[in-house]
Amino acid sequence: MVTFGMGASSMALFARVGGGIFTKAADVGADLVGKVEAGIPEDDPRNPAVIADNVGDNVGDVAGMGADLYESYVGSMVSTCALGAIAFYASGLGVKSVALPLLMAAVGVVFSVIGSFFVQTKEGASQKNLLAALRRGTNFSAIATAVFSFVLVWWLFGIEFYGLYLAIIAGLLAGVLIGLCTEYYTSDTYKPTQKIAESSQTGTATLIISGLGTGMMSTTLPILIVGAAIIIAYYCSGMCPVDVAPSSIGLYGISLAAVGMLSTLGITLATDAYGPVADNAGGIAEMAGLPPEVRERTDALDSLGNTTAATGKGFAIGSAGMTALALIANFKEKLLVYMPDGQDLTLNLLDPKVLVGLFIGACLPFLFSSLTMGAVNRAAQSVVLEVRRQFKEIPGLMEGEAEADYARCVDLCSKASLKEMILPACVGIAAPIVTGLILGGLGVVGMLCGATVSGFIMAIFMANSGGAWDNAKKYIEAGHFGGKGSDNHKAAVVGDTIGDPFKDTSGPSINILIKLVSMVSIVFAGLIASVSLL
Secondary structure, three states, rough: OHHHHHHHHHHHHHHHHHHHHHHHHHHHHHHHHHHHHOOOOOOOOOOOOOHHHHHHHHHHHHHHHHHHHHHHHHHHHHHHHHHHHHHEEEEEHHHHHHHHHHHHHHHHHHHHHHHHOOOOOOOOOHHHHHHHHHHHHHHHHHHHHHHHHHHHHHHOOOOOHHHHHHHHHHHHHHHHHHHHHHHHHHHHOOOOOOOHHHHHHHOOOHHHHHHHHHHHHHHHHHHHHHHHHHHHHHHOOOOOOOOOOHHHHHHHHHHHHHHHHHHHHHHHHHHHHHHHHHHHHHHHHOOOOOOOOHHHHHHHHHHHHHHHHHHOOOOOOOOHHHHHHHHHHHHHHHHHHHOOOOOOOOOOOOOOHHHHHHHHHHHHHHHHHHHHHHHHHHHHHHHHHHHHHHHOOOOOOOOOOOOHHHHHHHOOOHHHHHHHHHHHHHHHHHHHHHHHHHHHHHHHHHHHHHHHHHHHHHHHHHHHHHHHHHHHHHHHHOOOOOOOOOOOHHHHHHHHHHHHHHHHHHHHHHHHHHHHHHHHHHHHHHHHHHHHOO
């Protein structure tokens, strides 16, 4: 199970990082030269990077996000099954504890499909109507899954194990609340994003400062929500009438909460893929020269898609915190198997190995983000230079009399993404092994805790600030604060360009990183326990 989880994490990291580099290199290159320098509309067919930008939406936002959420799904189920087998083994309920998360996942798929039929709206719907339609589907799936989860717990364990059901509900509610928080801080129907758009009136710098501040502020509520869900799940599951150590069954409850949060993954992923579909529809409308009202409709859908994408990232990041905690517990249990008899594994924050591990782990998301941001920067620069070259060297391109070399930009993005994703992925895989070989098992536990805490906060900050900048730009394009082509709009485009690698490359990749390092640690627990310098 654990090596299956490690495979899912590794694949997701490559898909998310590689896809993120591709899509944001194309997006940044197309925006900086096309909209800012040349002053042509977004998705104008004269822009040589426009096809690469549309391809990138699928590579990064559909394939990458799909791999990301799939990995969250797998990680939560693997950790829950493993902890359930350990916690309930002596009581004879081990098989049932493993079956519960698997059955919940199956039930969630069914209700996600049914929930999709509730997503309907009338012609001329406002942004709020569109958002309400999507909410209707996700809310139905969450409520139906909550009701049926009670039936599953009752059937497998009995009514006296209601504490496990409360843990599941805690996770479901946490997922819904994190989605609402993300929506509040990233949707242009609420004040935070509108404030960012308003700050464009005093220049690019103030817009960027406003976006950074909004992103930082947006981390507070999700942290409190996840913290509350962890405490509720731990203590409620500990009330179960079984002769098991409270800490073991409590950790199982936390893992169940993560599964509960992700049980409606099917419709969450569908609403996430909704964004790039709407974005590409707008691009096709622009390139085909369709009437302006068509683009207005697709822009409204695209703006909503930015919010749903941010909500999907919130789900993935929130579940990552809970799943990583369960995986750390799994690593500790696995490590005890390989420890020499009589050797203790007591965690003490004053132990220098644990403390150094904490610092290394806390630094890891920053190093990883630096590498991925640098990769996007280098790839985007190559696209910018290529687009400038084509505008300069292809006669009649700006007049619309010649066709751009679209394939060249797609080729640049493909090569850059494949090359640039290698180092960040290697860092994520190698960090726990190297730390373990030097500091031992205690150092790795410290590293996992540090990476989980700092990575969780940083991922939320980057994903939400990037989404807010993007929707602030859309808010101005809708006619506020000068509309398209104004100085305010140009400032918002720069903010959106900065936010692109935040929300679509580095931010969502961090939640994969914090689970990948845990998975790798568990797989190599035997090596770490037997070979360490300290």
